Amino acid sequence: MAPERNENEGENADNGVLATTDGTETTGIGIVEGATAQVEVTLPTAFNEEDDFDDDVVRGEDVTLVQLEQLPAERDEVRGEAPATTAVPVASVSAASAEPAPKASVSAAASAAAAKTAPAPKTAAAAQASSSVASASATAPAASAASRAELDHHERVRPRTSEITLQSRRLGDFEVDRESSDLLTADRLLDPAHVVRTEPEGAWRHLVYTLSGRRINLGDSKRARARKQLEDRIAAPLSGGARFVPVLSRKGGVGKTTVTTLLGMALADAREDRIIAVDANPDRGTLAERVGRTSGKTVRDLVRARGDVHGFNDISQIVARDHTRLDVLASDADPHVSEAFSDADYRDVAEVAAHFYSVVLTDTGTGIVHSVMEATLEHADELVIVAGLSIDEARLASETLTWLESNGYAERVRSAVVVLNTSRPGAALVRADELDAHFRSRVRSVVRLPYDPHIASGSAISFRDLQPETRDAARELAAIVVEGLRASSVAA
Structure with a gap:
């Protein structure tokens, strides 16, 4: 006979609790005492297996129906999700005996099979569940069609990964046998027999x-x-900021101004960047007179106008330029005024010159302990020492090296260049080879500057009018200075 409902049916209707389990066939379920068993059975359904549901949920009083849509494989791959699985309608029925016994949770298929064996009529809850299932079956095609339309719309709007991935490749990456334009070089295309x-x-x-x-x-x-x-050596590039090269000697009249002029002309004639020579002699220097062109302005004018110098045009109105493109900044003509040129003034001039020039040459005075000399040595990247071909001139040059070594410039002395200047015609009274050997033991290099009547006249120097030996010596000095500046920049 059909199992009777619990008297408190209204309160336990949602839980599906039976008053007795006599009419329920549990032989094939295999319920073990004290445990819960899950049984998969085939539930007869009127649903079409080809219909797709988009998360439709039909809830009844006793039956819960969940149908998940199985998406196509290609859509799951586009979304990057795992393929969905097909779910079957499930109804949970809890059974309890009158006696204290463990509860068993069975599927709706077992409940349906028990209903077939028992001739009991459907209760109100069962009828409501049946109507819910029928309603879900009726609305499934419409819900499936709406879900498909919405999914197709999202797939059309959603950009695919292959469409938005942009890659930049050279032509050679796609076609190995095709060459790019950078292979069309002059060495490859021009015939040496027809090159002009x-x-x-x-x-x-x-x-x-x-x-x-x-x-x-x-x-x-x-x-x-x-x-x-030699010109290629001079034109070698210099990295970094401006480089300062002072020309020194404790002996007057040995040719510091001449060496500064020749060195500046050789540099400016071969290089593309700007070169300037600054006359920092406190005792009225003659550097501007050696280039033959004056602007009427001096270092004093640059010190006064340093705040108004905003471009190269401003400083070009103060300096003088010769035919080799060497710029010269003259000293004060009045010796009483020139004494006021101090180390602070030189630092101001050096700061302005460093903004517009690559190499700054400094023609110094004989006062090695003068305050201007101190500022000059602080900025020095390389030193050029001038020595004459006489005993006293050679000794003073050697003593200059000793003073520099004793005052913290020993490293600068080892990388310095000594110029043996021949200021008198004829054979020298001293042996130049012995002077050369002496100074090479203390400095990096020694350059001999031959006698030139064009220089000895004391007039303005024209670089093209010099004797070939003099120009070659000036270029050799310039090349050695550039090589020293390049070596110092690498070491730094």
Whole structure:
């Protein structure tokens, strides 16, 4: 006979508790005392297996129906989610006996099978559950169609990963046999036989070139090639800020101003950056007179106007420039005024010059303990010492090196350059080779500057009018200075 409901049916209707379990077949369920068993059974349903539900939930008093939609495989891959599984309608029925016994949770299929064996009519709760299931079956196609339409809309709007991934590749990454434009170099394309070469330097080489109708080019002479190599050494790039190179000597009249002028002209003639020579002689220097061009302004004018110098045009109105593009900043002509040029003034001049020039040469005075000399040595990146070809001039130059070593500039002395200046014609009274050996034991390099009547006249120096040996010596000095500045920048 059909199991009877618990008297308190209204309170326990939602829990599905039976008053007795006599009419329930539990032989195949295998309930173990003191445990809960889950049994999977096939529940006859009127649902179409091809219908898709989009999370539709139908709740009844005794039956809970959950249908999950199984999404297509390609949509699960686009969303990056795991493929959904198909769920079956589940109804939970709790059974309890009158006697104290453990409760068992069975599926709705077991409840349906028990209902078939028992001829008991459906209760109100069971009828309500049946109507809920029928209602869910009726509304399933409409819900599935709406869910599909909404999902298709999201798939059309959602950008795919392959569509928004942008990559930048060179042409060679796609086609190995195709070349890029950077491989079209002059060395590869130009035929050496048809390349137009520059006119050769050298008397008879240029003569052959001219008589052959410019068809026979023997190239430059050995002397011309050496000069061009020397100019390449001078034009080597300098990294970093401005470099300061003072020209020193404790002996007056040995040629500090001449060496400063020749060094500046050789640098300016071969380099593309700006070179300036500053006359910092407190006793009225003659540097501006050696270039033959004056602006009428001095270092004193630059000190006064340093706050108004905002560009190179402002400073170009104060300095003088010669044909090699060397800029010269003259000292004060009045010796009483020039004495006022102090170390603070030099620092102001050096600060302004460092903004517009790559190399700053300083023509110093004979007073090595003067305050200007102190500021000059503080800024020095490399030293040039000038010595004459006489005993007293050579001794004073050597003593200058000793003073520098004793006052904290020993490293600068080891990297310094000594110039042996020949200021008198004829054979020197001292042996130049012995002076060369002496100074090479103390400094990095020694350069000999030959006698030149163009310089000895005391007039303005024209670099192109110098004797070839003098120009070569000036270029050699400039190359050695540049190499020292490059070495110091690497060490720093």
